[in-house]
Amino acid sequence: MTDKRPDEPELPEIHFEEQEIDLSDLRWDDSLVLVIFWILAFVVFLQFFTRYVLNDSLGWTEEIARFLLIAVTFTGSVMAVRKNTHIAVEFLYRWVPRPVRRVAQAAIDAVTIGFFGMLTLLTGQLAGRTGQMMVSIDLPKSYVYWFVAACFAAMTFYALRNGWMHLRDGTSRLIDPELHADSVPTMD
Numbered sequence: 001m002t003d004k005r006p007d008e009p010e011l012p013e014i015h016f017e018e019q020e021i022d023l024s025d026l027r028w029d030d031s032l033v034l035v036i037f038w039i040l041a042f043v044v045f046l047q048f049f050t051r052y053v054l055n056d057s058l059g060w061t062e063e064i065a066r067f068l069l070i071a072v073t074f075t076g077s078v079m080a081v082r083k084n085t086h087i088a089v090e091f092l093y094r095w096v097p098r099p100v101r102r103v104a105q106a107a108i109d110a111v112t113i114g115f116f117g118m119l120t121l122l123t124g125q126l127a128g129r130t131g132q133m134m135v136s137i138d139l140p141k142s143y144v145y146w147f148v149a150a151c152f153a154a155m156t157f158y159a160l161r162n163g164w165m166h167l168r169d170g171t172s173r174l175i176d177p178e179l180h181a182d183s184v185p186t187m188d
Contacts, residue, residue, distance in 0.1 A: 027082070029079075029082075029154075030079050032075050033075045033076050033079060036068060036071045037072050039068060040065060040068035040069060040071075040072055043061050043064050043065045043068060044061070044065050046058065046061055047061035047062060047065060059136050060136035060137055062136075063134060063135055063136045064136070067134075067144050070144060071144075071147060074147070074148050074151035074152075075151060077151065077155060078151050078154045078155055078158065081116070081154075081155045081158040081159055081162070082158040084162050084172075084173065088174060090173075090174060090177065093174050093175075093177065094177070098175065098176075101174060101175045102170065102175055104174070105174050105175050106163075106166070106167065108174070109159070109162065109163035109167075110163070112159045112162075112163070113159045113160055113163055116155040116156040116159050117156045120149055120152040120153045120155075120156050123145055123148050123149035124146075124149040126145050126149075127142045127145030127146045127148075127149055128142070130142040
């Protein structure tokens with residue numbers, strides 16, 4: 001029996017339609033993000049548990065959690081470049097002719113490749129110059145920078161691949177949004 005008043009209107013029943021989860025675009029290198037994420041979750045839980053339950057915090061958890069967060073971020077960026085899903089401003093593309101969109105896509109690809117390539121070099125130089133050790137554990141801090149440099153190198157590789165595919169196929173999500181509408185998530 002419900003606690004409903006007699007003069008209260010009947011509310012419609014709401015049904016949510018579940019969409020099937022599609023994992024077909026995941027690759028073996030995407031599993032690295034998942035592994036690092038769960039290690040990060042464990043370290044953060046360990047930090048919480050030792051600080052608030054045992055009242056005796058482990059000193060290394062905060063620094064390691066910071067470095068693991070950096071690793072998750074850059075490894076996830078590699079996945080975003082591979083899938084060509086980094087954010088882009090698509091508003092103006094709808095009002096310019098297709099040949100202009102193709103030129104703009106080529107320029108975006110060139111800038112992206114150059115940006116990731118330059119960051120690979122700069123991060124590698126930074127890693128080579130860093131001789132400092134981590135505060136809480138006896139490992140060189142340059143390991144973190146080398147990992148980020150490797151992620152930038154992977155982003156450069158995938159940006160090159162994406163640029164080549166855009167040139168070869170003559171289409172992309174920005175050039176022909178109507179052809180790629182099924183790969184864009186909706187807010188419905």
